[in-house]
Amino acid sequence: MNADDENSMKCVILNGSPKGDVSVTMQYIAYIRKKFPEHTYEILNVAHEIKTIEKDTAAWNRILEIIRSADLVLWAFPLYYLLVCAQYKRFIELVFERNAQDAFTGTYAAGLSTSIHFFDQTAHAYIHAVSDDLGMNYLGFYSAEMGDLLKEEERTRLEKFTRFLITAVEDTIPVQREIPPLVRSSLVYAPGLPGKPVSFGTKKVVILTDDDGSSPSLAAMTDRLTRTISGSAELINLHDVNIRGGCLGCCQCGYDNTCVYTDGYIEFFKTRLVPADIIILAGLVHDRYLSSAWKQFFDRSFFKGHTPGLEGKQLGFAIAGPLSQIACLKEALVAWADNGGCHAQLVTDEVPDSAKLDALLDTLTLRLVRDAEAGYIPPRTFYAVGSHKIFRDSIYGGMRMAFQADYRYYQEHGCSISRRLT
Ligand SMILES: Cc1cc2nc3c(=O)[nH]c(=O)nc-3n(C[C@H](O)[C@H](O)[C@H](O)COP(=O)(O)O)c2cc1C
Numbered sequence: 153m154n155a156d157d158e159n160s161m162k163c164v165i166l167n168g169s170p171k172g173d174v175s176v177t178m179q180y181i182a183y184i185r186k187k188f189p190e191h192t193y194e195i196l197n198v199a200h201e202i203k204t205i206e207k208d209t210a211a212w213n214r215i216l217e218i219i220r221s222a223d224l225v226l227w228a229f230p231l232y233y234l235l236v237c238a239q240y241k242r243f244i245e246l247v248f249e250r251n252a253q254d255a256f257t258g259t260y261a262a263g264l265s266t267s268i269h270f271f272d273q274t275a276h277a278y279i280h281a282v283s284d285d286l287g288m289n290y291l292g293f294y295s296a297e298m299g300d301l302l303k304e305e306e307r308t309r310l311e312k313f314t315r316f317l318i319t320a321v322e323d324t325i326p327v328q329r330e331i332p333p334l335v336r337s338s339l340v341y342a343p344g345l346p347g348k349p350v351s352f353g354t355k356k357v358v359i360l361t362d363d364d365g366s367s368p369s370l371a372a373m374t375d376r377l378t379r380t381i382s383g384s385a386e387l388i389n390l391h392d393v394n395i396r397g398g399c400l401g402c403c404q405c406g407y408d409n410t411c412v413y414t415d416g417y418i419e420f421f422k423t424r425l426v427p428a429d430i431i432i433l434a435g436l437v438h439d440r441y442l443s444s445a446w447k448q449f450f451d452r453s454f455f456k457g458h459t460p461g462l463e464g465k466q467l468g469f470a471i472a473g474p475l476s477q478i479a480c481l482k483e484a485l486v487a488w489a490d491n492g493g494c495h496a497q498l499v500t501d502e503v504p505d506s507a508k509l510d511a512l513l514d515t516l517t518l519r520l521v522r523d524a525e526a527g528y529i530p531p532r533t534f535y536a537v538g539s540h541k542i543f544r545d546s547i548y549g550g551m552r553m554a555f556q557a558d559y560r561y562y563q564e565h566g567c568s569i570s571r572r573l574t
Pocket of ligand 1: 169170171174175176177178229230231232233234235266267268269270271272298399400401402403451452454
């Protein structure tokens, strides 16, 4: 045990809420502290403070020192778009970018989230994989519905989980790594001569990338796509869009879909993405997801609440990196599309040679335009049908006050997120 009293465990809580101390998730931590006062707790508001952490080396080093002193690291976070929020994602990226993994290695870890149980499993699979990649001893997770703390039965359940964590640390139980390390392809994609250009007619295409110059394969993939499209394809780099920061979770947009940020995100979303028939999302795998820039893009679309923002579009995902080894990422992308009433098709650079990737990208382009012309959107799967029922119950139930715009939308659309789901 690292704490001064040999019977006392030191638990470091990595708070993944952009709200900082006033987060709902932190109420669960407050409850744990109250019930187990013999242990010490230190909360690090890494999501709320991410801008300082990025810039201030002393603050960064302080955080690492505290993590090094922990017997248990608790990843405590709210669900944001099937994962953690972009700010937390950025913190995790920094750990790998700055080679700070050793501060975590060998320490016990667990996840604790609050949410409405919409894709909590993908978020916890992500945190589990990150913990394994950091060489931590991952003990499991606790996924609370955000109102659970108000129920005695759930408080008792949380106590039982916490007791298990404490005992596991005290007994120094052995833990098996469950998620194998990623194996990255050695292919550096070099496109061949462009194939026959595909005419997109009047269909409007947007290729959205987060290319920051670090991946030759990603740049080559977007280049191939752009050159194959004959017609108007707009290439937009997320780094060129004026986005000031990640979603703050304030939920002020719930009233009338107006975001507190006055940057360029909403105009970009409404004037460049909404009019498109086809959107190709190009990105590089960072740790066990895409970049935090992509995550910020997804999070900020929350200004639309629980109503569809890009419904009916053909989506192509062009991913550089080992997507096939990251089940939770693939699931998150496909489910996001399905839930939004879109049609998703994916291509990655996990192929033996460049000629194969040329062929796959050309075929993707062709299929996107054909499906757009045919107006083909596949029937929704469990991802969208199940999510719809969760949202509907929440909007008509406990979230009704905060999400009035959703409520009005659901009423106007006969209790349905989409007319096609009634
Ligand atoms: C931008 C945004 C995205 C969210 N995405 C999800 C989600 O994917 N799944 C879910 O169950 N809840 C989602 N939620 C709900 C939060 O996870 C939930 O309200 C949580 O309890 C907030 O915790 P906090 O106060 O600690 O930040 C989202 C909330 C926001 C603001």
